[in-house]
Amino acid sequence: MNRRDALKTIGVMLGTALTPSLAQAMEAGYVTPAAGEPLRAFTPPQSELVATLAELIIPATDTPGARAARVDAFIDGLLVDIFPYEERQRFLVGLADVDERARAATGKPFLSNAPEKRLALLSALEEESRHAPPGSQPFFPWLKELTLTGYYTSEIGASQELKYVHIAGYYDGDVPYAQVGRAYS
Amino acid sequence: MERPSVHIARPPEVYDAIVVGSGIAGGWAAKELCEKGMKTLVLERGRMVEHRKDYITEHQPPWGFPNRNRLNEDMLAEHFFIQRRTGFLGEENLHFFFKDSDSRYIEEKPFTWVRGRQVGGKSLMWGRYCFRYSDLDFEANAREGVGTDWPIRYADIAPWYSYVEKFAGISGEKLGLPHLPDGEFQKPIPLNVVETELRQRIEKNYPERHLTIARAAVLTEPIGDRLPCHYCGPCWRGCSTGSYFSSQASTLPAATATGNMTLRPDSVVHSVIFDRKKGRATGVRVVDAHTKEMREYHARVVFLCGSTLGSTQVLLNSEIGRTSDELGHNLMDHHFKVGAYGQMDGYDEHYYYGNRPIGFYVPRYRNISAATKMPDFVRGYGIEGDAGRPSWGRGNDIPGFGVELKKKLHDPAPWQVWMTGFGETLPRHENHVTLDPERVDEFGVPLLRIDCSWGPNELNMRKDMASSMAEMLERCGLGNVHSYDDNKPGGIGAEPGLGIHETGTARMGRRPEVSVLNAHNQVWDAPNVFVTDGASLASSPCQNPSITFMALTARAADFAVGEMKRGNL
Numbered sequence A: 001m002n003r004r005d006a007l008k009t010i011g012v013m014l015g016t017a018l019t020p021s022l023a024q025a026m027e028a029g030y031v032t033p034a035a036g037e038p039l040r041a042f043t044p045p046q047s048e049l050v051a052t053l054a055e056l057i058i059p060a061t062d063t064p065g066a067r068a069a070r071v072d073a074f075i076d077g078l079l080v081d082i083f084p085y086e087e088r089q090r091f092l093v094g095l096a097d098v099d100e101r102a103r104a105a106t107g108k109p110f111l112s113n114a115p116e117k118r119l120a121l122l123s124a125l126e127e128e129s130r131h132a133p134p135g136s137q138p139f140f141p142w143l144k145e146l147t148l149t150g151y152y153t154s155e156i157g158a159s160q161e162l163k164y165v166h167i168a169g170y171y172d173g174d175v176p177y178a179q180v181g182r183a184y185s
Numbered sequence B: 001m002e003r004p005s006v007h008i009a010r011p012p013e014v015y016d017a018i019v020v021g022s023g024i025a026g027g028w029a030a031k032e033l034c035e036k037g038m039k040t041l042v043l044e045r046g047r048m049v050e051h052r053k054d055y056i057t058e059h060q061p062p063w064g065f066p067n068r069n070r071l072n073e074d075m076l077a078e079h080f081f082i083q084r085r086t087g088f089l090g091e092e093n094l095h096f097f098f099k100d101s102d103s104r105y106i107e108e109k110p111f112t113w114v115r116g117r118q119v120g121g122k123s124l125m126w127g128r129y130c131f132r133y134s135d136l137d138f139e140a141n142a143r144e145g146v147g148t149d150w151p152i153r154y155a156d157i158a159p160w161y162s163y164v165e166k167f168a169g170i171s172g173e174k175l176g177l178p179h180l181p182d183g184e185f186q187k188p189i190p191l192n193v194v195e196t197e198l199r200q201r202i203e204k205n206y207p208e209r210h211l212t213i214a215r216a217a218v219l220t221e222p223i224g225d226r227l228p229c230h231y232c233g234p235c236w237r238g239c240s241t242g243s244y245f246s247s248q249a250s251t252l253p254a255a256t257a258t259g260n261m262t263l264r265p266d267s268v269v270h271s272v273i274f275d276r277k278k279g280r281a282t283g284v285r286v287v288d289a290h291t292k293e294m295r296e297y298h299a300r301v302v303f304l305c306g307s308t309l310g311s312t313q314v315l316l317n318s319e320i321g322r323t324s325d326e327l328g329h330n331l332m333d334h335h336f337k338v339g340a341y342g343q344m345d346g347y348d349e350h351y352y353y354g355n356r357p358i359g360f361y362v363p364r365y366r367n368i369s370a371a372t373k374m375p376d377f378v379r380g381y382g383i384e385g386d387a388g389r390p391s392w393g394r395g396n397d398i399p400g401f402g403v404e405l406k407k408k409l410h411d412p413a414p415w416q417v418w419m420t421g422f423g424e425t426l427p428r429h430e431n432h433v434t435l436d437p438e439r440v441d442e443f444g445v446p447l448l449r450i451d452c453s454w455g456p457n458e459l460n461m462r463k464d465m466a467s468s469m470a471e472m473l474e475r476c477g478l479g480n481v482h483s484y485d486d487n488k489p490g491g492i493g494a495e496p497g498l499g500i501h502e503t504g505t506a507r508m509g510r511r512p513e514v515s516v517l518n519a520h521n522q523v524w525d526a527p528n529v530f531v532t533d534g535a536s537l538a539s540s541p542c543q544n545p546s547i548t549f550m551a552l553t554a555r556a557a558d559f560a561v562g563e564m565k566r567g568n569l
Helices: A003-014 A020-027 A044-057 A071-081 A085-106 A115-130 A139-152 A155-161 B024-035 B073-079 B140-144 B154-168 B193-205 B247-257 B308-316 B392-397 B403-410 B456-475 B546-565
Strands: A172-176 B013-020 B040-043 B261-264 B267-275 B280-288 B294-304 B338-344 B350-353 B360-362 B381-388 B415-423 B432-440 B446-451 B479-485 B526-531
Touching: A044 A071, A044 A085, A044 A115, A044 A139, A071 A085, A071 A139, A085 A115, A085 A139, A115 A139, A139 A155, A139 B392, A172 B193, B013 B024, B013 B280, B013 B308, B024 B040, B024 B247, B024 B261, B024 B294, B024 B546, B040 B294, B154 B247, B154 B546, B193 B338, B193 B350, B193 B360, B193 B381, B193 B415, B193 B456, B247 B261, B267 B294, B267 B308, B267 B526, B280 B526, B294 B308, B294 B546, B308 B432, B308 B446, B338 B381, B338 B456, B381 B456, B392 B403, B415 B456, B456 B479, B526 B546
Parallel strands: B013 B040, B013 B294, B040 B261, B294 B526
Antiparallel strands: A172 B350, B267 B280, B280 B294, B338 B415, B338 B479, B360 B381, B381 B415, B432 B446
16 A cells, blocks of 8 residues: 555545645655765765665665665764754764774775675774773764664664554554564654 | 724723633633633734644654754754753654743753743643542642642532533543542543553552553544544644644634634733722733734733743733732642663563553552551652553664664564653742843743752652652562662752643632632632633642643633623622
8 A cells, every 4th residue: 555545544544534734744755865866964985884884783684774774864964954063073083983993904994895894893893882981972882873763764664674553543452463573663 | 904003002902801821721711711702812922823734743754854853953952942851852843842042031940841832832742641639639738737728629620620521532441549530531542461461460469559541631532523543643743633632623613613712822921911999900911922012902801821830920020919928939840750660571472553642540559548658758649651662762772783683673672661650749838930130031021030949758759659669560570670760959850840740839729818819710819810720729739730720720711701790800
C-alpha cells in the first residue's frame, strides 16, 4: 500500500475526510538530497568519509544501511542548522583526526585503506574512546549517536529495518512478538 | 464597521463578560458564559491556532522533519531558554511554546515557568491525565493546620466534576477508592500485558495499592464530531479528530456555536480596571501584541483564566486582591522526576500494537489511613509510569558497531517498567511571586519575580518515593531495579515549575483576611472578578489538577451568571 492509499484508508477508518492541510502535511515528507547533490557543511571528500564511517556503524544487510539512508546528509544538516559554530568545528576536527590516525597507522588517508583495515581503524577509535578521560568528548560515540539517530529516523531505518506504525487505529496490549518480528521505531 | 482614525482614542467595547485566557480554564469559562447568554470577550495573548488547520506537524513521520526533530542550539539558548528545560521541544511542537525572550521573568531560585503561546494555551500540549480530588485533599489543610482551609468540600464540586467529565470525555477505570473518587468514565484504554501482570503482583503484595490505566481526557467513544483515539502517538502536535480534550476541539467550538463569543488573540492583558467607588471592576486594559497600542474593554464580570502565574501577575498589576497578605504567595507545583525502573523478564515473546497516548497510574498510597501514615512527611504522591520495550535508542549504550549492533537493535529490549511520582507540595507563604519594582516587559507589564523552593516535607517525601517504588518493583519480581532522583538542590533537574502543575498564589479561603478568593472563586474585594485557574487552589493534591480547574470554572461561571440575574453583580 502506498502512502496515498494509506491516507485514503485512514480517512475511511476515522470516518472523516482528512482536511487538505492534514493530507498535505502527511504528503510533504522531507526529501534528503539525492546522491551527488552538494551538501552544505561537508566537502565531497568529507561527506564520502562520513557516509563510509556511518555505513561501517550500520551496514547494509538484508536491509539498506546508513549510506542508503543518507546519514551523511542528515549530519550535514545538523552541522549547518542545529549545532553552534564550535560544535560544528569540533565535528570537522574529529573527522580530520580520523584521517590523521589512518595516515599515522597506514600511511594513507582513511578512504584509501582496504575495507578490513578501515574496520580495524574504526575499532581502534572506539576502543580508545572507552578510555577517554572523563569530561573529554571523544569523536566516536558522537558519530555513533548521530549515525543511529540519522538511520533509525530515516524512512529506510524506521520502516524497512524496524517497524513503523503510522496511524494504528487501535491499541492491543498483547500481541505475539513473532507477529511483529522487529522492534518498533 | 468603520475603521476609526488612529488619532481618536477608541471608546471601550462593552461586553457582558470578559475571559482572560483561552486554555483549559479560559475555554471552559467561555463556553459556560456564552451558553448562558452572556456576550463574552475572550482575550488571548498568543496567536490564533485553528483546530486542524494549524496542527502543521500532525502525523508527520520521523523522517518528515528536516532535522529529525532537533532544533538549533543557539536559537534555543536565545529564545527558549526556559521552555527547553522541559526536554519537550522539537521541530514537531516548538510553535506551541512560549518564546521566553518575549516576556522574561526573574528567578530568585530556579523555577521553570512553562507557557503556551496561542489560543488554546497549554490545552494543546497537556498531559491529559484527569483525577478528581477527594475530601482527604479538601480537609488536609484544616486537619494539619497548614495554609488555610479550603472553603469547599468534595460534595460542593462533585456534580461539577461530573458535568465537565461528560463534556470533556474522560476514559478510565472505576476503582471505588474514597481518596480517588470515580467519575463519568468512557471505557478505559487497555493496560499492556506486562502492566496487567504488574497490577496483579502489586495487588497480591500490597492490599492498599492499585495499578490502573490513567484516567485521561482521551476518547475511546465518540462525542459529537470528536472521534475515538486512533493511536498515532504524539498528541502534543494537535489532534484533528479531537480525540483529546483541547480548547480547540471542545470548549471553544461550543462557545462559538452560541454566537456570543468574540475571540481576540494577540491581546496581552495588562491589568484589571477597578472602580474604587463602586468596589467593582470595570473591565481590563489590553495591549495589542503587535502594535503595542493599549485599549480598554468593559464588562460586568471578568474571569481571570490566564494560567496560575499569568492570572496572578494581572492581579498584582491591578489594585485588587489585597484583603490579605496572601496574593502572590503559597506557590505550589508537583515535585516529580523521582522514582524507579526495572525489568520484567519472561515476556520477550509478547509485544503490543498501537501508540498508546497514556500510561498507567498508581493512586496515592501514603497517609491515606492510620496504617499508611508516614513518620516524616504529610500528604502523598501518585505514580505515573508505563511498561515498554526500548528500541534503537539504547544502541548508544551497547558497545560495538556494524552488523552485530544492527542485529541487536533489530529486536526490542526486554520489557522495562518505568515509574515517576508526582508529589503534593505544601502551601508555604515564603514561596511567592512579586512584581519587579523597575523592570517591565515590552507590553509595559512589570516582570514577575519568582521565589520558590522545595521544603522539608517535599524532600522527605522524595526519599520515600524513590525507595518505595524501587522496593515495590523488587518485591513484584522485577530485576535490575534502580531508583533515581533528578533533583539538584538549588539547580536545574527537578526544580519547581517543571511539573507544569503550578498552583496557588491567589488562594480560595473562608475569610478575606486569609485568602484572595472566596468559595466561588470571587476576588473578595472585587466581587465581579473571578479567578478560576490554578492560582485559586489552596493546596496541591497529588492528582493532576486540570480537571479541577475545569470543574471550578464551570461552577464559578454558573454562580456568576446567577448573581448577575439576581442583580448582585
